[in-house]
Amino acid sequence: MEFASYHLWSQFEPALGWEDTHCQMQRGWRWTQTARSDDSHSVPFTETIWQKVGKLAQQGVYEFHRDPLLLKHPRGCERVADRLYLYYEVAVVRDRVMQILRQYQADPWLRDRQIVLLNRGDEPIPPPIEVCINEDNFYLYAAFDCIVRSVEREFVAQNRQQIEIIDFKTGIADPDLRQADVYLLAGKYLYPDFDVVASFYNLETMTSSELITATPERLDDIAHKLATIAKLHQQQLQAYQLDPTSFDRLFPPHPGTHCRACNFNYHCTYSAA
Numbered sequence: 529m530e531f532a533s534y535h536l537w538s539q540f541e542p543a544l545g546w547e548d549t550h551c552q553m554q555r556g557w558r559w560t561q562t563a564r565s566d567d568s569h570s571v572p573f574t575e576t577i578w579q580k581v582g583k584l585a586q587q588g589v590y591e592f593h594r595d596p597l598l599l600k601h602p603r604g605c606e607r608v609a610d611r612l613y614l615y616y617e618v619a620v621v622r623d624r625v626m627q628i629l630r631q632y633q634a635d636p637w638l639r640d641r642q643i644v645l646l647n648r649g650d651e652p653i654p655p656p657i658e659v660c661i662n663e664d665n666f667y668l669y670a671a672f673d674c675i676v677r678s679v680e681r682e683f684v685a686q687n688r689q690q691i692e693i694i695d696f697k698t699g700i701a702d703p704d705l706r707q708a709d710v711y712l713l714a715g716k717y718l719y720p721d722f723d724v725v726a727s728f729y730n731l732e733t734m735t736s737s738e739l740i741t742a743t744p745e746r747l748d749d750i751a752h753k754l755a756t757i758a759k760l761h762q763q764q765l766q767a768y769q770l771d772p773t774s775f776d777r778l779f780p781p782h783p784g785t786h787c788r789a790c791n792f793n794y795h796c797t798y799s800a801a
């Protein structure tokens with residue numbers, strides 16, 4: 529069955545304000561690698577510094593909650609850093625993650641929340657959710673960083689409970705609200721008896737976004753959008769398999785300064801890097 533995810537959506541269409549750096553050919557390279565018979569085209573993914581910081585910061589929060597005594601231990605941050613092998617990282621990564629660990633130890637805001645799920649970030653992809661929207665069915669993949677449960681004061685009389693899906697962030701870029709859209713749609717299927725909300729929490733600036741919600745109509749729109757993307761993506765992959773020479777037409781290049789940070793610039797003949 530066709531599938532969709534936030535990552536596929538973001539590879540299909542740029543986030544607001546990122547139009548200049550968006551390149552469809554990157555999606556082509558990513559998704560056709562398994563279809564290529566020549567293994568020499570296989571491109572290893574390299575992480576940027578901010579991706580590395582984000583991954584290690586999430587792992588740090590996870591380690592604190594796996595062993596909550598570390599939250600109060602005077603050398604708790606160093607112990608967590610050991611578990612993350614932080615001292616093998618380059619200084620800029622090490623310093624930023626260490627700062628995040630110290631901030632989190634000083635204000636472990638998740639400690640008082642009812643944690644339903646807290647992921648380390650390197651778990652296998654979770655099972656897909658089958659989304660049905662009119663005639664279109666597709667598999668939705670959504671990996672969550674953290675889920676907490678709460679009974680909001682205004683819901684007590686109705687005994688309604690709320691599930692909050694929290695995505696951890698680092699850095700200064702604004703979060704992409706489409707990620708929250710996908711979480712809310714996934715939450716509707718996974719937690720049908722709960723009010724589902726989403727939020728972003730920046731571990732570096734220690735700031736949380738507003739709670740994000742979606743009406744049933746909005747969730748239908750999101751499902752339609754993802755169904756369209758899932759179908760088009762499969763059609764393009766099949767067209768490529770039938771005619772590999774159509775690669776450039778199916779996944780048009782958009783070179784620019786962003787080619788420097790592209791994982792495929794070594795192989796891409798359009799690279800401006």
Ligand code: SF4
Binds near residue numbers: 551554784
């Ligand atoms: S190197 Fe540039 S043109 Fe080629 S896939 Fe990457 S971003 Fe696109």
